[in-house]
Amino acid sequence: MEAFTEKFGIGQPVRRKEDQRLLIGGGVYTDDINIEGQVHLAFLRAPYAHARINHIDTTAAAQAPGVLAVFTGRDLEKDGVGRVESNINLKQLDGTPIFKTQRLALPTDKVRFAGEPVAMVVAETAFQAADAVELIIFDADQLPAVVTARAAGAQGAAVLHDELPDNCALHWQNDTPDAYDAVAAKAHKIVSIALTNNRVVPVPMEPKCCIAEMNPGTGRLTIYAPFQGGRRVQGAVADLLFDGERDKVRHVSDNTGGGFGTRSKIYPEIIAVCYAAKSLGRTVKWLGDRSETFVSDLHGRDQVNSAQLAFDADGKILGYRLETLVNIGAWVTENGARLAIDGGGRIVGGAYDIPVLYYSCRNMMTNTVSTDTYRGAGRPEANYIVERLMEKAAHELGIDPQELRRRNFIKTFPYTTQMGMKVDCGDFAACMDMALANSDWAGFGPRAARSQAGGKLRGIGLASFLEGAGGRPEETMRVQIQEDGSVNIICGTFSHGQGHGTVYSQIVSEKMGVPFTAIDLIQGDTDTAPAGASGTYGSRSSQMGGVAIIRACDIIIEKGKVIASHLLQADTAEVTFEAGTFSARGGSVTMAEVAKAAHDTRRLPDGLQPGLDETYHYTRDGGRDDQSFPNGCHICEVEVDPETGAVEMLAYSAADDCGTVLNPLIVHGQVHGGVAQGIGQALCEHTVYDEETGQLLTGSFMDYGMPRAHHLSHMAAEFNPIPSTNNELGVKGAGEAGCCGAPPAFVNAVLDALSSLGVKHLDMPLTPNNIWRAIHQAKAEGETH
Amino acid sequence: MSIEVSMKVNGKPVSAEVEPRTLLVQYLREHLGLTGTHVGCDTSQCGCCNIHLNGESIKSCTIFAIQCQGQDVLTIEGLAEEDGTLHPMQQAFWEHHGLQCGFCTPGMVMVACDIARRLPDADEKTIRHELEGNICRCTGYQHIVEAIESGIKAMNARG
Ligand code: FES
Ligand code: FES
Numbered sequence: 001m002e003a004f005t006e007k008f009g010i011g012q013p014v015r016r017k018e019d020q021r022l023l024i025g026g027g028v029y030t031d032d033i034n035i036e037g038q039v040h041l042a043f044l045r046a047p048y049a050h051a052r053i054n055h056i057d058t059t060a061a062a063q064a065p066g067v068l069a070v071f072t073g074r075d076l077e078k079d080g081v082g083r084v085e086s087n088i089n090l091k092q093l094d095g096t097p098i099f100k101t102q103r104l105a106l107p108t109d110k111v112r113f114a115g116e117p118v119a120m121v122v123a124e125t126a127f128q129a130a131d132a133v134e135l136i137i138f139d140a141d142q143l144p145a146v147v148t149a150r151a152a153g154a155q156g157a158a159v160l161h162d163e164l165p166d167n168c169a170l171h172w173q174n175d176t177p178d179a180y181d182a183v184a185a186k187a188h189k190i191v192s193i194a195l196t197n198n199r200v201v202p203v204p205m206e207p208k209c210c211i212a213e214m215n216p217g218t219g220r221l222t223i224y225a226p227f228q229g230g231r232r233v234q235g236a237v238a239d240l241l242f243d244g245e246r247d248k249v250r251h252v253s254d255n256t257g258g259g260f261g262t263r264s265k266i267y268p269e270i271i272a273v274c275y276a277a278k279s280l281g282r283t284v285k286w287l288g289d290r291s292e293t294f295v296s297d298l299h300g301r302d303q304v305n306s307a308q309l310a311f312d313a314d315g316k317i318l319g320y321r322l323e324t325l326v327n328i329g330a331w332v333t334e335n336g337a338r339l340a341i342d343g344g345g346r347i348v349g350g351a352y353d354i355p356v357l358y359y360s361c362r363n364m365m366t367n368t369v370s371t372d373t374y375r376g377a378g379r380p381e382a383n384y385i386v387e388r389l390m391e392k393a394a395h396e397l398g399i400d401p402q403e404l405r406r407r408n409f410i411k412t413f414p415y416t417t418q419m420g421m422k423v424d425c426g427d428f429a430a431c432m433d434m435a436l437a438n439s440d441w442a443g444f445g446p447r448a449a450r451s452q453a454g455g456k457l458r459g460i461g462l463a464s465f466l467e468g469a470g471g472r473p474e475e476t477m478r479v480q481i482q483e484d485g486s487v488n489i490i491c492g493t494f495s496h497g498q499g500h501g502t503v504y505s506q507i508v509s510e511k512m513g514v515p516f517t518a519i520d521l522i523q524g525d526t527d528t529a530p531a532g533a534s535g536t537y538g539s540r541s542s543q544m545g546g547v548a549i550i551r552a553c554d555i556i557i558e559k560g561k562v563i564a565s566h567l568l569q570a571d572t573a574e575v576t577f578e579a580g581t582f583s584a585r586g587g588s589v590t591m592a593e594v595a596k597a598a599h600d601t602r603r604l605p606d607g608l609q610p611g612l613d614e615t616y617h618y619t620r621d622g623g624r625d626d627q628s629f630p631n632g633c634h635i636c637e638v639e640v641d642p643e644t645g646a647v648e649m650l651a652y653s654a655a656d657d658c659g660t661v662l663n664p665l666i667v668h669g670q671v672h673g674g675v676a677q678g679i680g681q682a683l684c685e686h687t688v689y690d691e692e693t694g695q696l697l698t699g700s701f702m703d704y705g706m707p708r709a710h711h712l713s714h715m716a717a718e719f720n721p722i723p724s725t726n727n728e729l730g731v732k733g734a735g736e737a738g739c740c741g742a743p744p745a746f747v748n749a750v751l752d753a754l755s756s757l758g759v760k761h762l763d764m765p766l767t768p769n770n771i772w773r774a775i776h777q778a779k780a781e782g783e784t785h
Numbered sequence: 786m787s788i789e790v791s792m793k794v795n796g797k798p799v800s801a802e803v804e805p806r807t808l809l810v811q812y813l814r815e816h817l818g819l820t821g822t823h824v825g826c827d828t829s830q831c832g833c834c835n836i837h838l839n840g841e842s843i844k845s846c847t848i849f850a851i852q853c854q855g856q857d858v859l860t861i862e863g864l865a866e867e868d869g870t871l872h873p874m875q876q877a878f879w880e881h882h883g884l885q886c887g888f889c890t891p892g893m894v895m896v897a898c899d900i901a902r903r904l905p906d907a908d909e910k911t912i913r914h915e916l917e918g919n920i921c922r923c924t925g926y927q928h929i930v931e932a933i934e935s936g937i938k939a940m941n942a943r944g
Contacts, residue, residue, distance in 0.1 A: 025821015257888030672925030
């Protein structure tokens with residue numbers, strides 16, 4: 001018994017149990033599913049970014065070979081399909097509620113971004129559907145388009161929604177600026193910065209895809225689609241198409257090729273495909289290609305920030321002022337307008353003690369696809385701003401950047417932020433020390449000299465960060481011990497790369513003393529997910545789902561003791577449980593034996609229900625405000641070629657406190673993945689819409705700079721775990737830390753490399769072109785002085 | 786118009802009636818039901834579709850099925866032993882946690898075997914450059930690179 005918890009228990013680098021199937025090509029992603037009798041759907045997407053629809057002529061398409069039906073928004077309207085509305089309830093300071101849009105899956109009045117779906121064809125084959133789409137005549141009057149948050153707020157800008165003439169869906173402020181202005185007036189120094197958090201595309205590798213299977217007999221619809229937790233899509237489709245009858249809708253997903261937040265959202269395409277299936281009483285399959293996925297997946301980031309820190313003479317922060325413009329795109333979506341506020345606001349001052357805060361956030365609507373949750377969801381942006389600002393402040397104050405950080409770190413816990421969040425624990429200086437040692441910061445001088453001898457400029461950059469993880473404070477898990485002693489964990493969280501099957505099994509194995517290999521995860525089906533289950537997002541699965549599993553196990557053990565006492569002829573109070581064995585009065589029975597007895601009514605004590613099957617609905621005590629706070633310090637080392645502006649990443653050291661590490665192999669993988677996405681944003685990823693036409697110019701891997709293996713260096717990831725106090729596992733969440741630390745560490749490193757050339761400012765992404773320009777601009781400015 | 790396309794896939798002769806515009810990857814996935822080869826893009830950039838054609842790694846989204854008439858194709862489904870024993874490269878990906886969502890994995894493994902064949906002494910830097918045509922969004926590549934280094938060693942040792 002000992003042996004396997006030693007090898008497979010909590011904290012062990014257990015190889016994933018989900019991998020063998022995936023490695024032999026046995027994974028089942030949505031497009032791998034084909035259902036007898038299925039027909040195929042293709043969308044017509046808006047060719048314009050902004051236009052008033054006159055008429056959509058579907059006559060020719062409807063007569064094309066193989067075509068079963070052509071639908072437009074008018075059909076959806078006629079059939080009473082519901083509209084999607086965000087449930088954000090944030091208000092402006094004067095009490096005005098957020099502006100909300102009511103979105104029909106296919107619009108009838110206007111198109112508001114290039115690539116918005118406007119009509120769809122269902123045909124016998126995918127080729128026929130695609131060919132027929134070409135025959136639809138889309139007659140619309142083009143309108144001027146606006147694609148950036150700043151331009152959307154300018155006088156005379158194009159207006160997306162007639163009811164919202166200033167394009168500002170919500171101007172949120174935490175307070176009036178008075179308190180900040182008062183401390184700023186007394187400050188020794190004020191340091192300011194203007195930045196952009198560039199727009200990126202999440203790009204899970206599995207393109208968007210959906211199959212809707214209508215069973216005309218039962219009237220029930222089954223949706224197969226990559227999704228980070230089916231309960232949400234089930235609820236949305238039931239509300240919009242089935243008068244809220246949840247039982248009429250089932251969502252199934254076996255494997256999902258990445259989520260990153262963007263697969264947790266309800267897309268109009270999904271609603272449209274389900275509508276088509278329901279209308280035709282058929283199984284309808286739609287596979288969006290990569291181009292469609294680029295134009296229609298929700299994007300991430302896209303903020304313009306202007307920030308100020310006020311310092312006293314000792315370099316202590318007196319106050320922080322942050323003004324942010326967010327480009328939320330054409331529609332007010334589920335989370336878009338709250339990311340900077342609820343997401344980033346959670347940790348707006350990063351790892352620092354901020355006594356006074358003024359935070360203003362304008363959420364602007366533009367003719368672009370909406371921005372919404374993308375790995376980190378507001379926290380990478382917030383950390384990027386404050387870390388760039390701290391670095392700049394250190395230079396302006398003449399204080400060593402590390403020292404300035406140390407002076408201002410939050411040191412006493414619990415610490416309540418200006419936004420009311422309670423940061424329970426952490427040791428930010430210790431993480432920094434660990435990263436400094438791992439990166440051999442002290443030995444940087446000679447390395448830089450070597451680079452210089454080769455004509456290159458070397459730089460090193462550091463960023464401390466604070467994350468806030470946990471999301472919705474409720475989750476349900478069901479743990480079921482079968483007659484043969486094997487265990488099923490039945491859940492509504494959804495592993496799409498995180499290895500829940502492995503980690504949850506480690507928890508159960510440790511807790512119950514059951515062999516790791518005897519534990520199975522049953523997920524990805526709303527028919528089996530317990531009531532109250534939610535899904536996987538916001539780094540919450542182990543801290544919410546993991547705890548719910550532990551509590552369910554506890555109840556099973558208690559019931560097991562009652563059964564064991566009966567088998568051992570002892571009092572329940574005498575029975576102890578350890579490493580899978582119940583003992584009392586010198587005798588013992590294993591969990592497997594108890595499980596067998598639990599399924600045999602003749603061997604059960606009176607009054608006890610058969611089975612060992614418990615569902616636990618866990619609600620976190622402190623609710624939404626009681627998050628966990630992963631944090632850390634990341635250091636990046638780079639070399640810049642001053643001739644070409646090309647940056648090479650040379651080394652990366654991450655020191656992370658993500659609380660208790662359940663499986664270091666998997667957590668390392670999470671850190672690496674997050675860092676790569678952060679470096680991607682800082683180095684090469686950039687979403688560009690043409691400012692005149694509103695067309696997406698970076699709509700494929702030819703134009704959008706995905707980080708590839710050679711863009712990245714080896715990453716050394718280490719842990720400084722300080723167990724979270726908000727859950728009994730002590731975990732803090734590991735998925736989103738990497739993309740918080742990487743952008744500021746990388747940009748600070750490049751700025752360090754370019755400091756000798758007089759470059760003081762850069763905006764992401766640091767492409768050779770951008771760096772080359774900055775070098776030459778600094779040179780020109782140097783010459784005119 | 787349909788045409789008959791025949792080839793050898795994973796050691797077995799196969800044949801299917803397809804439209805001439807059918808890509809090799811569509812032939813494998815839709816006509817043979819070999820769905821382990823994935824499609825991650827439409828511009829030949831991601832490498833999720835890598836297979837071996839006559840022993841060399843290619844992107845199966847970049848070639849028509851008809852161009853492979855009579856030739857020899859190996860997909861991810863044909864890599865492990867008949868008895869289920871993983872190929873050393875698959876085993877290395879497992880040991881090193883070289884996959885998360887698994888979508889890029891078949892392409893990565895097929896390319897990795899090709900790297901091992903061509904460059905049995907490849908170091909970390911070479912491997913990173915060799916992966917230029919393969920995108921992974923989950924892993925940050927580090928565990929993939931480590932897996933390939935170790936898979937190459939295992940393949941060399943096996944001879
Ligand atoms: S699908 Fe072949 S390269 Fe992307
Ligand atoms: S493992 Fe998900 S894309 Fe590589």
